[in-house]
Amino acid sequence: MAELTCQQCQELAAELALDVLPGRDRAEALAHLDGCAGCRETVAALTATADRLVELLPGAEPSAGFEQRVMTALAPPPPPRARRWRVAVAAAGLAIVLATGGWMLGRASHDLPQPETDAQADVRTVMFAPLTTENRQIGEAYVYPGQPSWVYLALDIDNDTDVPSSTVRCELVRRDGSTVPVGTVPIAKGYRGWGGPAAVDRETLATARLINSNGHTVATAHFRHTRRR
């Protein structure tokens, strides 16, 4: 396969961004992008434009039963117990699939092996727990233990409460007491969400906690573990 020059790649960039570049041209363009940061940037910028173009499409009201249909589809029955032993095996396969996806999954989802199995869905389920301080809930902590794994905090601090703006450290605590730093979280009045990547293992995760500049734990979220069969 002949390697494209930057100029040739630039000529294909719009079609690539619109995802209408067929077969060989697409393969050659992708091969060039693999080693050319400049062309990657161009395609990324045009992709953003293409995405915004699609967002211009007018909304439309689906039929009356649509919402219920979707909600039913989003709440499938739990997998039979006999199939749960496959979870550990499926996790490795899922990790490979997700690691190659990222945001691009949405764009290239038709190229991925489908459908996802029940066991895979179980592995990638987001864990969440109330985030509390002094027995009072100040928000919720969400942890996604897949690839990439991340932590998301939803904090809600009343406007009437005199709380100075500050920053706290967020870290995860494993069952053995070891910790995983996540990042620095700004604290302010009102509702805000904060998230960041973090190395998470579903089996060992115990707690997420926020620590102030004095080293004191000011809020914690304890994750419950559902025992696998």
Added chain:
Amino acid sequence: MRGVHLRRRPPERLPDDMLLAGLGAGDAQLALAFVRRFQRTVFGVALAVVGDSGLAEDIAQQAFERAWRHAGLYDPRRGSVQTWLTSIVRHLAVDAVRVRRPAPVDPQDLMSLIATITDTPERRVLAGETSTELRTALAALPPEQARAVVMAAVHGMTAVEIADLEGIPVGTAKSRIRAAMAKLHAALPTPRADHG
């Protein structure tokens, strides 16, 4: 944190990424709020691409299921939840259309869609909608470039398919797509990537 307490917000007031996290977590209340917030958008994209309301509903449902299964892959640095979701539904819809081809795009439908997309009523301008710039730029394109870029972006048509429909050489179709995208991109306030 002393004196801090939770003020429960109704799901309708939560930000998009929070609802997506709830959807991924299996929170039925947040999932319902997510579906209600985005169903018009998702169904609208599907309907514009496939032109059949029954099929569009099936595709819209698939898009929500995919968002649910892959909520953890959403990366806010790459764009909004709505952008992520419309990208998912657009690809699902284009895949469905490609299976059914050759199904010609009705020129009248295409012109009607372009007119709808480029409509910039005063309320939108006054509201400072960021999409106004893109709508205006699309409206300013030569008609043949607007048709080419909409056929590609919305219907997922390749340059060869556009050339067949328009009765023009493939190279001309490619040029129209390229020129249109360059103009649309230049019209947006985001920094341009200069490389060549």
